[in-house]
Amino acid sequence: MNTFENRKLLVVGGTSGVGLETAKLVLEQNGSVVILGNRPEKAEDARQQLAQINGEEKVMALTANLLDMDSVRGLIEILKNQHNDIDLVLNSAGVYFPNTFLETDEKAYDGYLNLNKAVFFITQAVASSMIASKKQGSIVNITAALSQLPVKSTPMAAYSMAKFGLEALTKNAAAELADYGIRVNALPIGIIETRIFERFASAEQVDSALENFKKYHALGRNGTPRDVAEVAAFLLSDKASWITGTIWNVDGGAMTRRTDA
Template identity: 30%
Template sequence: MNVTYDYADTTVVVTGASSGIGRAVAQRFGSAGATVINADVRPDPKDTDETRPTHELVAEAGGVGRYVETDVSNVDDIETVVETAREFGGVDVMVNNAGIFRPGNILDLDPADFDRLHAVNAKGVFYGTQVAAKDMIDRGVGGSIINTASISAELAQFDHVQYDSTKGGVKMITRGAALELADHGIRVNAVAPGHVATEISEGWSESAPQEVRAGEVIKHVPLGRAADPEDVAGAYLFLASDDAGYVTGETVWVDGGLQVF
């Protein structure tokens, strides 16, 4: 069953929407009539055959698309994105999705890599939440903030310690912000994807989706397969909708049942 949402007259910011989950989320909001701003370091996926920028796909889907070059670890860039959103009435839905991945064992981690992951994955979510919330409060409106966490917020994996720690941080930023912003009518939730056939490392590998689908880890997923980005996108539309009007501080697990394995 396909659920139909109407996001006409709604402005959605999606960080990291040039590829992967963010791209799928942006297109789904666009198909529901939203104005979608892609806040990413580049407008389109790199080193793949998919060269069309996300904002064009959003417009093709029926929405209004816009791209703003953004490094989410730089608060000035986030403020520029929110200022751009004001051209369309202001941020109604903020999706803090941008993230990177680098593996490493605790005994061998490069502190610079650790800092970089936290700057993008955790600090980027903090900045996006803070700046979007201030815009909503200044305009006297409520809104929805949705952060991309991961099964890594709960499930430790070998050579993932620095990534896991960022996603644990995202989960707690979500809970703390939900508590502190509730009086303003702002709901804050997270989506925790499982194994998704995409690539979020700074060095894109076109073969990565196939590697994820064929990986040994998939045998532990009760539904028996990796997710495609489109499998995850619907959770964001639900959390932004009136159907989730009494939902805040939650993490929605979209992992094929891996959490119950």
């Protein structure tokens, strides 16, 4: 398949999970990919893994601290000077701090807002390059379905505020960029089977939590990165050429459920 031939995808948060899986799909369909991570060694590992799909020349890796605007500004200069042919963007970077509303301090709060700020200005820079080169393109933002369905075991007041902000950006950017043939959509996703929770819990606790999370999804299971990547790749592709400004839940039916757990 050559769905993404002559297309170039930037994946913000592309070294693991949904971002990495979407990069794989684009490469499998003859596109090229720039992945962005925050740790050089992890970014290089991901680049090498992706290079096995379609060759070294199709994959590039960049690093930046998305919570530091000085680092983000440096990244934007690299994108403008070296990758001004990007016409697809997947914003899949995320941070989560397991703090309740009453426990959230300014550092945690600022972490969410700083990430949104980075996504805003990175996406703005790439969209400006598309417009300057008269290239039509597609942008997909990954958000969180459970932000809309608070659960007692997973506090996410500040996190949800940030994700709703990204969905608002999706609709407004879609309206503004439509004149240039640039589409913008968002995917609120359910719980994905990854090890991200091991940042603040033991492996045993993570296994227990992931098992418990299954009941939040009407389909009875957590999602996989591939589940989301397939939808993201569709929205990035020209198959979705008449879709923009949408918020598509990819959540295993989480929004059909109610639970006090």
